[in-house]
Amino acid sequence: SNTDSDLLSDFMSDVAAYEHGIGTAMLAGVLAHQLSIASENPVQIIGTAAMFHDLGLTHMDDVVKCEDESKMDVEQMMIFRTHPEIAAEALSAMPSVNPSVIQAIEQHHMRIGGKGFPERT
Secondary structure: OHHHHHHHHHHHHOHHHHHHHHHHHHHHHHHHHHOOOOOOOHHHHHHHHHHHOOHHHOOOOHHHHOOOHHHOOHHHHHHHOOHHHHHHHHHHOOOOOOHHHHHHHHOOOEOHHHOEOOOOO
16 A cells, blocks of 8 residues: 555665664574574565564654653553554565565564563464
8 A cells, every 4th residue: 555655665764763674684684594494585584574573663753663661651652562563564565575574573572471562362
């Protein structure tokens, strides 16, 4: 959709977000290679997920973009916690994106023991 392409374009125009994505992708790609992950195109999948994991933060307020929940009010925190889903939805609209990329982005704030978000159901 037009909104998804605007989101991607705006993300790529945001120098801080773009640099964070590139740095995360490079580190994740090196780790994927070192860990010898046995799947088809693991470096590409992990690198793409790492690059765009915070795509959903693109149109959010700066206090939300900083990802420091201690500085957010309840409403801002609720908005912040939607960013993995927003990114996953935007990328799932692109047929060339591997489903593993979508899943990794959706789950990048999940933590062991059921902590993090979104909550497991």
